[in-house]
Amino acid sequence: MLRSLRNFKYLARRDVRRGCSVVATSDRSDVHLVLPTLMSSEFAKRIRPLPVPELIDRFSRDAPGGQFPTITEYLRSDPRSEEVLLPEEIDLHRTMALDDLNAYMHAKDAFKEPQRKNRIFAHVLVVAGAESLRRCPFRQRSEFLYLCDCLRPGAALVLHRSRKQKSGALLFLPEEVDSQLSTIYSHMHHVDDVLPLAMLKKSLLWLLKDQSPELWHSFQTSSLVSRIVQEAADEARTPLSNPRYILQYTRTVKTSRELCALRRANEIAADSLAEMMAQHHRNSHNLSTFFDYKCRLRYAHPDEAKASCLLDNNGLWHLDAGCQYGGYEGGLARCWPSSGRFTPPQKMLYGALLDIRRDLCALIQSAGSEGAVRTPLELHAAYLILLARHLRELRVLPKGERSPAETVEVARHYNCSPVVVSHVGLGKRDTSRRLLDYPFAPGNVVSLRLSISIPDDCCRAYPEFRGILCQLGDTLHIGDDYSVEVLTAVCPSEPQAIEACIPAGRARSLRLLAGGDQGGSPA
Template sequence: MLRLLRNFKYFSRRELQRVCSTVATCDRSDVHMVLPSVMPSEFAKRIRPLPVPELIEKFSNDAPGGQFATIAEYLQSDPSSVAVLVPQEIDLHRKMVLDDLNAYMHAKDAFRETHGFNRIFAHVLVVAGAESIPRCPLRQKSDLLYLCDCLRPGAALVLYRTRKRKTGALLFLPEDVDSQLSTIYSEMHHVDDVLPLAMIKKSLLWLLKDHSPELWHSPDPSSLVSRIVEEAAQEAKMSLCNPKYITQYTRTVKTTRELSALRRANAIAADSMAEVMAQPQHSSHELATSFDYMCRMRYGQPDESKVCCRLDGNGLWQMNAGCQYGGYEGGLARCWPSAGRFTPPQKMLYGALLDMQRDLCSLIQSSGSEGAVRTPLELHAAYLILLGRYLWELRVLPKSRRSPAETFELARKYSCSPIVVSHVGLGKRDTSRKLLDYPLTPGNVISLHLSISIPDDCCQAYPEFRGILCQLGDTFHIRDDYSVEVLTDLCPTEPQAIEVCLPAGRARFSRLKAVADQDESCDRRRLPDLEGEKQIA
């Protein structure tokens, strides 16, 4: 009996292996090919499930990144992650925004010379998220991501504060949410409640009626949330205020956690570009792909829209690249010779960029003690003055007496960037005119992207300088004493360091070292003979 059972198990196992090998052969191992070949059960026929390819297509388009709903989930695979959007940090961001809105209202009252200087204001801030685009990765708006760690498309956040200093946050999602999911989502996104987007108007009317606050929202005609907010403001007979520039200014002052993430993002970008420069250059596509791979190996997320690489007609590789870590941006710009060495005209123009960058950093350090430069726009004007002076020294600009406005206009023609200074933080860089007119303060992280471009048809310039483009971009943090910290110092900046980093430069350095070692060994071999000659003498 036992032998019969043992034989039955053996033959059953052999038959099962034969059937499995027939269903999933080596040439049909792909999930798209194997699963449709499985016979559906009666239960599967009744529920009518979607095919696996359609499920993959649906969830990869609807969910940002395929499966992640928060920034914290992106960083789970990083063993040394720098978490920023934790509940304590989000509470700090919300408090900073509400305090700045309150300070604006107090300043507005003081400007009107009213008697209610100590009035306590209530606020309701509505922030709309980004809408999903089919077959494109979702980039959540920085306004929403700064106040709520949510990467879900079509989301909207309502942040409010009463006159009794009680604060709350409500998150609205396009899909229907039951009570159990609402509890899970509330803890995940650190909000008081998660509701369907259809209830946002009702919730706003209740908040506006109960607390009579100031209503804040940045309108967007193409957004459904903006239309609902405008309808709620009309029904409540309240004015709608735009908090765009106030919230932008709040985000320019970085906290300790934000600085840690920015240091990590810029270190990833700088280290990745240094490795790209050190490898043999074949094509711009290969360099961009290598930068993408190296950033991902360091747990960064390359920004495809910020990666630009090309080889110009003068033998200079031009690369402007950036990546994100935890939603915070890092980026830089470099140029390096494909032959391994800068030509004298290229080295002269690149040296001028280095000198201008040092001068601008000195101006930033003196801005805290009533210096000549106080705002990013003034720093941009100082750059154009320095650029005009170097162009005059290179005889690109003729000698003549000009007003500062004329110097700006002439120097602007030889720069590739309309504005060289920008604030760096979450998402894209902020370069609005209103924001760049605010004074530089400790805690700011700014990017300086300097460039010199001499056109081919520039008759004033020497022929050796015509057609040359040099660029230099780095990210800086302004400390409490207004000293400057370079966040992209892992990538070489000096011409000698760049030449040593390049493959051709390393090969030439190896040859020179081999020749030097050979000469030194020859001298050592001749040393006993010389000593013998001295003894004979």
């Protein structure tokens, strides 16, 4: 009886493997061996699904764009997610972008012909997504992700608005899309239709024939989308305008949903850095790994280019930490002593950075009442002037009368941050010179990266200051009344708070406290 049962199991196992050998190879999982033996349902036969190995290869986490095609799908696992790229929010972003393009055309028209009434313009905006590169991490471009929640590489978005203010959106993908997939993708990415990239030129020619709209596109020589747009513009005899700076300015004003995501991203970066400072690590790689781990626990992606920690020759740890939540960036910079206590020269230089940050925040608050500083570039110059003032007080720079231009030039040698002020939003920080020349406005979120670096060969400075580098970075939100909110305030920035957070500093404080109690107690 047992022998017959054992023979039956052997024959069944052999038949199953014989039926699956064509579909699955030996290096596949056992799932591939079992699934082909199941009977297909009528629904499965009707939709004609792809084989399991092809599905795994196509939707693998290693594929460009990751496993999820949208940011919204990726945040499904977060129990308290701050979703931004919802359909109503994307509609708001598209309306703001087209309105700013329209306002630019009105200003341009009024400059050329002041007596002419405001005309109604039609617009066609083509935004290209990021291309995928092998062995490189893929990230969608900020200008594309701002207008369409799509993480697919090689995509292109076309926004159009007629003179009757009727708007539409078309998404073009590099692969072929049938009618059923087009319906699914249209709902997923919140567009009117999804078409293959081969139809982009034909669609543009059809849109450009209607009411002679303005054609907008940031041309890139190496981009296939740009070459198609240029060919369509040449055939339609329509000039091609660059919307890059207008769209950058549109993204600087944050909506309430964007502000929630930015708060969350900066809180995650600040909490993770504070917990990292509270750990006793001797290896910079361990510190960076710990920060990476803490960010991912909070459903954020650490910025690999910024999460690099290093220990200098003066015993100071330095970390420019950054992470992204829902596509929005948060970050800060801190330095703290490995011994648990700042030395007096380190504390003096770090205290100067705290004073400079306080004065810069006051200058931003006065920007709404016609203050001396109104743009990020002017704030950068004010920072260098304040830095030179503190360096003179510390006798690093000799006292003497200099012009503001000379003061800025001298102080630049003691600052290691090429861009002190930048706008923060989706992805990388926007630091184009034209963008930094726009005035501050309510709703802006800016990043401050302050630093003082005294060279080793600086003979003017006292020997105690030579070779010291201190840095301090935070993310600020400008409110409706130009009040400044520090979004990274969770992470300690005062020297006493930093020393209390470090394990060596806490142990020293406990020892001093215990020694004081013993000395004050009666024998």
